[in-house]
Amino acid sequence: MPITADRPNRTRRSSDLSKHSAEVFAEAENHPVTVTRRDGEALVLMSQREADGRARLLEFAAQLITVAIEDHGTLAERMAKAFPWMLALSPADRESCAQDLVDAARASFSTEQPHLALAELTSWKETATALAAGLGSTDLEWLDDNETVERP
Template structure:
C-alpha cells in the first residue's frame, strides 16, 4: 500500500489545498509527519471501516484454519505469511499460531491492533535470536548470578 506523506505544518497552514490534493489522489491513507510527536495517519471513515472489516474476516479465517485438523496446512500458511517462523521449533511455531489467533481475536474485539502487533513482534524477535547462532548461544548460557541493580540511564 502506498502512503503519501505531508508535514503537519501543511495541514495547519494549507489545510484546504492539502486535503483537496489528497482527495484527488484517491484518498489513500496520508501520513502526517510531526517533529514533536508520533506521526499521524489520515484516512476516510469508509476506508477505516473497510480495513476493520478485512481484519475481522482475516481473523475469522485464521481461527477457522486453526481449528482444522490439518496441522501441516496451518504450518504452511503461517510460514508463508511469516517466513521467520522456520527458525522456531515445531512447538514454538504452534505456540505462536495459538497466541496470534488469540491476540487477533482480542484486538479485533477491542478495535485495537496492538495485541496482535505485539505478539508478532515478540515472536519475530525470538526467531531473530535463533537465526543468529552466536546470539542464541550467548542468551542461552546461564548467568553467573545477580549483578545488582541496573543504574538509571543518564539523560
C-alpha cells in the first residue's frame, strides 16, 4: 500500500478557492492540494518549489534509469558518466556516492518526498566541487576541547 493512503485528505472544492482562498493557498504552500470541480477534471494546486522539486526528481530518475540499463562497468563508473562531477571524488567516495544516491532516490520515490534524493545529490555534488577546488587538501588545525576562543 502506498504511503499516500496514510496521509490526510488534501482535497478542496473549487468553491473553496473563492470563499476561502487564503486558507487554500496557505495549505498549498505546505503540500499539494487537489481541487475538485463539478464541470471538469480535478486540478492540483502546489507551490512552485514543490513543482520544481518534482521536475528535478523526474530528471534525476531519468538519469538513474539510463545508468541502470547500461551494462558496462560498475555502478560508480556508470554514475560518473551521468554525473561527471563524481570524477572529483576518490574511487571509494564514488562507490559511496553512487550507492547513497540510489538509496536516496528509492526513499524519495517510495515516500513521495523529492527533497530526500535532491538533498543527497546536492550534498555529494557540493562535496565534489569543494574537493575539485582544493578545499579537501588543507590540513585542519583542531582546537582542544578545553580551549576557548575570544570573540572578535
